Amino acid sequence: MTDNRKAIVPVWTLATGDVRVPVLAGDEPMTVERLAELRSVLAGLADKPIATLEVHPLPEKLDRSRGIPLDAASPLAQHLSQLVTQSAKGSSAAATATAAGEGLYRMVIPAKVAAQVGQGIVRPMASKAAAGGIHSALVNQTGIAAQATFVPVGAAAAAGAAGGAGATAGVAVVGSAALTVAAPLVLMAVAVGVSASADRKRQQAIEHITELLEQLHEQKLDDERRDLDACRDAIDKATAILLDQGKLGLSVGLDSAAHAISKALVAAEGRLAQWQSALDKLPDGKAVEIDTLNKSFPGVDDQGGMFRAHLELAALAIALKQRVIVLQAVEHAQADSGNLFENFARALKVDQQRLDKLESGIAGVLVRLSALELARPRGVRPVFTAGEVDRLMSAASRIRKLGDGVSVDSRATDVAIEIARNEDGSVVVFPALPA
Structure with missing residues (x-):
């Protein structure tokens, strides 16, 4: 899906533990290239896994049959809803992007972290035909991300991914970087995305x-x-x-x-x-x-x-x-x-x-x-x-x-997990794929 407009896309940095890293993003808008650099640096500097989460408009045509549906009461849907609600209170970009209640959320797990969560499950696709079989509307050849400007959502505004058994989220890291501790959200997204894959x-x-x-x-x-x-x-x-x-x-x-x-x-x-x-x-x-x-x-x-x-x-x-x-x-x-x-x-x-x-x-x-x-x-x-x-x-x-299409390269790659959120808060998690 191509959007020729310069879309403003909120992006959260989600940590799976209480970590502190130098200020890297601040509050300034970023290009897609700058966001990719940020992911690499965060993966290298932080001693806990850090993911990024973007929210894009929900495409009109999206094959939901490829994913795993979860209702609004599921822990993953609740973690995501709480993150959205809390973020909207302190970030105009997040409030605007999530006002409709629905959207396509894209979580990217850096290669360093992907290696920890079973790199054999998600491998780069050497065959164009095979890759085309799993790519969604967001990540086609000229996807939205290439047209977008990313706006970081501050930690103080995004301190709400808590809830559910074993939650360690809900604590904004007040330190040198805008990170949200959201281990349950990242865990559930990775688990469902990998299972769907x-x-x-x-x-x-x-x-x-x-x-x-x-x-x-x-x-x-x-x-x-x-x-x-x-x-x-x-x-x-x-x-x-x-x-x-x-x-x-x-x-x-x-x-x-x-x-x-x-x-x-x-x-x-x-x-x-x-x-x-x-x-x-x-x-x-x-x-x-x-x-x-x-x-x-x-x-x-x-x-x-x-x-x-x-x-x-x-x-x-x-x-x-x-x-x-x-x-x-x-x-x-x-x-x-x-x-x-x-x-x-x-x-x-x-x-x-x-x-x-x-x-x-x-x-x-x-x-x-x-x-x-x-x-x-x-x-x-x-x-x-x-x-x-x-x-x-x-x-x-x-x-x-x-x-043809056989990959003997075991190097880990960044992993993208896409989550379609509906107005009622229910979600569909699509198969994890190389970012």
């Missing part, structure tokens, strides 16, 4: 694998897919309970879902080890025949082969496990109100490292496969039929494309 990956994996299995007629793989997809119900219930700051019980069924997901991850790790071993055994610098490749990667030269089904099953298991990790992290964080964000980051990190290793291993296999040179089939005839030539060319093209 993982669920979007689950949806994509389900769509792909369902189509593949219809072609393969593989009952065992279909059962594996059904077992994994059946976990969604328990995960959705647990997500709703925790985001309302409730307590999980055995009746939710999260334990059995986690067990099924763990079994699928073990299977994915076993397949990955077999793929890596098969690639290691190939002669260096020599062309490989399709039939030889198919022994270790069944159907690799086909659009609907078993190898691709195994890839989608791994993607599905990883996406579901990422949602479970977020749930566990939120539960740990809410259990200790004095150590909110640190507990969240710590709980995410442990299991996420295993998923990072699995994802990067699969990415490495795909890149290595895409770089292979295919050899002509061996035969007694010096001339090949048109069908054999077509198969070779088609297989070479499909295998080269395996590396």
